[in-house]
Amino acid sequence: xxxxxxxxxxxxxxxxxxxxxxxxxxxxxxxxxxxxxxxxxxxxxxxxxxxxxxxxxxxxxxxxxxxxxxxxxxxxxxxxxxxxxxxxxxxxxxxxxxxxxxxxxxxxxxxxxxxxxxxxxxxxxxxxxxxxxxxxxxxxxxxxxxxxxxxxxxxxxxxxxxxxxxxxxxxxxxxxxxxxxxxxxxxxxxxxxxx
Numbered sequence: 001x002x003x004x005x006x007x008x009x010x011x012x013x014x015x016x017x018x019x020x021x022x023x024x025x026x027x028x029x030x031x032x033x034x035x036x037x038x039x040x041x042x043x044x045x046x047x048x049x050x051x052x053x054x055x056x057x058x059x060x061x062x063x064x065x066x067x068x069x070x071x072x073x074x075x076x077x078x079x080x081x082x083x084x085x086x087x088x089x090x091x092x093x094x095x096x097x098x099x100x101x102x103x104x105x106x107x108x109x110x111x112x113x114x115x116x117x118x119x120x121x122x123x124x125x126x127x128x129x130x131x132x133x134x135x136x137x138x139x140x141x142x143x144x145x146x147x148x149x150x151x152x153x154x155x156x157x158x159x160x161x162x163x164x165x166x167x168x169x170x171x172x173x174x175x176x177x178x179x180x181x182x183x184x185x186x187x188x189x190x191x192x193x194x195x
Contacts, residue, residue: 001057005050005069006112006141008077012036012043013118014174015084023174026082035084042076045069047135054139088121088179089114091169095161095184096148102157105148112141113148113191120187120194121177133194144192158188 015036018025025031045068052065092114096102102110116136119129136143145154162184166172172179 002054002140003106003108003112004073004077005046005054005108005139006106006115007108008042008073009046009141010089010111010115010118011077011080011084012039013115013122014087014089014171015039015080017087017118017122017176018085018171018174020176021087021174023085023087023171025085031084035080038076039080039084042072042080045072045076050139051135085174086171087174088118088169088172088184091172092117092161092165092184094168094170095163095165098160098164099150099157101150101152102145102148102161105142109142109148112136113143116143116191116194117184117187118175120190121175121179121183129194143194154189154192158185158192161188 015031016039017023019031019033019036022030025035049065049068049072052063053069056063056066089111093107093110096105096110096114116129116132119132133143135141142148145157150157159181162181165184166179166181177183
């Protein structure tokens, strides 16, 4: 359930980058303007309801927060990615697959951490980052490599992840800045060490 939230929360930021970069969506077409609004709504619903929804799941009850979060993680997230396109977080899943201990984490966990990486690549303000990290910690999303199951020295795998992402990331061009391995490496280091 939490991994599904992690996959869905990225859509706002991925769709925005795809749209800004002139990238293609799932249908090999330019994203319609409405797609960014669907992605924004997905994010808003998750931020409003997800914490209560996680508590509802833990208590094994169905309530409004649970229903709204399921709707966001399945319907809105699906519409947002198909129509809006993807960017860095979903490209990073290719890089994470090069490291066995990271590859075994759930897709939504990888995407959630990948979103943090993208936010550093976007030069988001520290206050914004602190808010997202706080949300992640409250609901149990990963904020560092250790949360993804990697307990070694991240400096040993960051270049591998960055290189694989640049070489195989299918959505790497859907970003407003020019991407290279060094930019990804720096953002991975920042995302992993942010307090």
